[in-house]
Amino acid sequence: MSAFFSYLVHGIALGCSFALLASGIIIIYRVTRVVNLAQGTFAVVAAFTTATLTEAGLPHGAAEFVGVLGAATVGLVTGVVAIAKRGTRPAASLIATLGFAILGYAFEILIWGEEPRSFGGLEGSFHVFDLEFPRQYGLVVIVTLIVFGLLELFLERSYAGKALTACASNPFAAKLVGISVVRMGLFGFALGGAFGGVAGILITPLAPLSYDSDVSLFVSGFASAIVAGLERPLLALGGGLVMGVAEALVAGYSRASYQTAFALSLALVLLLVQGLRRPAAQLADE
Amino acid sequence: MNVVEVADLSVRYGSATALDGVSLSVAAGERVALVGSNGAGKSSLLNALSGVVAKAAGTAVVHGRFAHVPEGRQLFRELSVEDNLRLGAFRVRDRDTSWLYSLLPKLERLRKRRAGALSGGQQQLVAIARGLMARPDVLAIDEMSLGLAPLVVRELSRLLLRLNAERGLTVLLVEQSARVALGICTRAYVLESGRIVAHGTTAELARSAFVRSAYLGDSAEAAS
Numbered sequence: 001m002s003a004f005f006s007y008l009v010h011g012i013a014l015g016c017s018f019a020l021l022a023s024g025i026i027i028i029y030r031v032t033r034v035v036n037l038a039q040g041t042f043a044v045v046a047a048f049t050t051a052t053l054t055e056a057g058l059p060h061g062a063a064e065f066v067g068v069l070g071a072a073t074v075g076l077v078t079g080v081v082a083i084a085k086r087g088t089r090p091a092a093s094l095i096a097t098l099g100f101a102i103l104g105y106a107f108e109i110l111i112w113g114e115e116p117r118s119f120g121g122l123e124g125s126f127h128v129f130d131l132e133f134p135r136q137y138g139l140v141v142i143v144t145l146i147v148f149g150l151l152e153l154f155l156e157r158s159y160a161g162k163a164l165t166a167c168a169s170n171p172f173a174a175k176l177v178g179i180s181v182v183r184m185g186l187f188g189f190a191l192g193g194a195f196g197g198v199a200g201i202l203i204t205p206l207a208p209l210s211y212d213s214d215v216s217l218f219v220s221g222f223a224s225a226i227v228a229g230l231e232r233p234l235l236a237l238g239g240g241l242v243m244g245v246a247e248a249l250v251a252g253y254s255r256a257s258y259q260t261a262f263a264l265s266l267a268l269v270l271l272l273v274q275g276l277r278r279p280a281a282q283l284a285d286e
Numbered sequence: 287m288n289v290v291e292v293a294d295l296s297v298r299y300g301s302a303t304a305l306d307g308v309s310l311s312v313a314a315g316e317r318v319a320l321v322g323s324n325g326a327g328k329s330s331l332l333n334a335l336s337g338v339v340a341k342a343a344g345t346a347v348v349h350g351r352f353a354h355v356p357e358g359r360q361l362f363r364e365l366s367v368e369d370n371l372r373l374g375a376f377r378v379r380d381r382d383t384s385w386l387y388s389l390l391p392k393l394e395r396l397r398k399r400r401a402g403a404l405s406g407g408q409q410q411l412v413a414i415a416r417g418l419m420a421r422p423d424v425l426a427i428d429e430m431s432l433g434l435a436p437l438v439v440r441e442l443s444r445l446l447l448r449l450n451a452e453r454g455l456t457v458l459l460v461e462q463s464a465r466v467a468l469g470i471c472t473r474a475y476v477l478e479s480g481r482i483v484a485h486g487t488t489a490e491l492a493r494s495a496f497v498r499s500a501y502l503g504d505s506a507e508a509a510s
Contacts (some may be wrong), residue, residue: 162369163376168364173360175338177416178377 001168006131007252008245012157013137016144018041020199022236022243023151024075024192024212029230030168031181031188034093038078039102039221040214042196044108046071047204051117055133063119068197075193078088079186086182101214116213121205140202147198148237153205155233160172164188196221220247223267226274287349288423289314289406289456292334294344294351297330297480303332306480312424314350317450317457319467320486321501328460329357329470331477332426350423351378357428357460359413363402365391366411370401374419383439392444407438414442420447423448426458431466443470468492476501 009198021039029038050067054060073112082093122134155161156281167174199217200209209217220243228239246266247259290312297305302328305327312318320328320416333339334353353374371393372381384470386393396404401412417425419459427446432437439489447470449455461467467474467489476484477499493499 159372159381161371162365165365166373169362169364170360172338173356173362174373176336176354176356176360177374178418179373 001126002129003252004249005129006133007248009131009133009137009243010130010252012241013140013244014248015224015241016140016204016237017199017203017217017221017240018224018243018247019237019240020124020144020195020202021217022224023233024195024238025197026230026233026236027164027195027220028079028185028227029225029232030190031164032079032080032093032185033090034097035222036082036189036192037094037098038079038214038216039192040106040217041101041104042071042075042076042218043203043281044195044202044209045074045104045200046120047200048112048117048195048208050110050201051119051204052112055172058242060120064201067201068194069196071193071271072190073198076186076190078193079189082189083182083185101218105211112211114211116208116210118204118208134206136155136205138194138200140206143198143202144237147195148234152234154197155266160187178282184186198205215268217268220244220263221261223263223270226267226270287314288312289349290318290347290458292331292335292344294330294345295334295341295346297327297334297339298342299339305334306475306482308482309344310391310475310482310485312456314423314456315450315454316456316473317446317459319460319471319474320460320477321467321474321491321497322462324462325370325479326477327480328477328478329428332356332428332458335426337382342357345469346498348424351421351481352424355413355417355425355427355430356433359409361401361404361412361416363400363410365401366398367401368397370412370416371397372492374416375421377418378421378453380421381419383419386418389418390415391493397473397489404462406433407435407498410434410438410442411445414445422455424456424458426460429459429462430459431461431463439466446470462480464497 021043023041025036025148030033038051045069049070053063053066078097081100082096091120124135125132126138134152155165164184167179167181171181224243225236226240227242228235242264247263250262251259288311292308292310295305295308300333308331320331330339332354334341335348362373368383371383371386375381378457391422398406404412414427446457450457459467459471468491471488474488474491475482484494486489496500
């Protein structure tokens, strides 16, 4: 029972970072209809930048802020590559994000090398039912809740948030009222980059990241986004927690190496189910 | 003074020609209809004026603010009526909606409702109101009557006449229903296969044998 509880708490912390990655994927997908395959890259860039800056003596907080800003910038550049050219089809944009992620490997190795990198998180531990957990877990959960709270406020209360939703809801009508759907898409990429960056800096003190960690991060984030339905960023929190706990249980009761395979399998099964249900629903509508 | 000037306009979608050398003009304060069957190129003309489709040749110029109420209403379905209206003011930045609720009291009751949950007539009213939020000099409405009950169409027609009379709003109405278009507007252009095949005052067109047989059937007198 204690093992289960331990996996559960670990899974919640893991799930929070998946939720952040997933919300980035959903924000970008809603506005551009592009699944951003470079989402994991943003987490790696933020983590590596933060690690370098803390090693150079920059205090925590400032280093993490610059890391997230760097990830948002990389997100924006990914967006420019993927969607800025007028008339680019979503399939072509998807391939562009894959190319960008692969190109990211070269830059990451060139700048930071091939070794995994990490930096210190929140020190100390807390106890629940005689089980000891790192305090970083608590920080991950609190920061995630704050970020999702801010996202809720942004989408529901701000004019820019409404404009973002308008682009997702009806791009044609958005153009008619004067909203630039491409600019909003680029903003979505930058926001997705920031969300990926926050996930990266939260998870790195618990598990060092290497240049190729983006694949497993993307797969888990994407699976969480699929669980959440790919339409509402706020539902990503639920999707991420489901995936995080499920992956922690899989890793705990079998092998850690099965985590990514499990996430990928679940994403494929859900996509297949949704694909089979959609034509049936369309036929029912007709 | 003309507020809309279209000269030799052509619009193409790949190898298909939607508009082929169309020229027309609309004076300030006029109510002008574009009439024609499905695929005649009416919506393409509005889309060219809005700048959402590329012009293959010619010019399409609006002198002043232009608001385009598209076919099928095209509201932001997940957002509230109030949000839809405020987004209509994206270009002008003045997002105050109170004047619109004074003008259209029916809207005030709907302001917190989700746009996607409204009836067709209510959605059309919101779509027109969203266009008005852009403080337009020219309001272009694409297929206003499509799918709406005659009573609702009459109500919306009265609204357009009122806006035109009281505020001097120029109205450009695209309609498959010639009877509705000729009833609201003072002048009309008839489009077929991307070309203008007839134009004149609505009274003249309502008397024309071609328009009567092709678009009005036996009910031509209803439009005059």
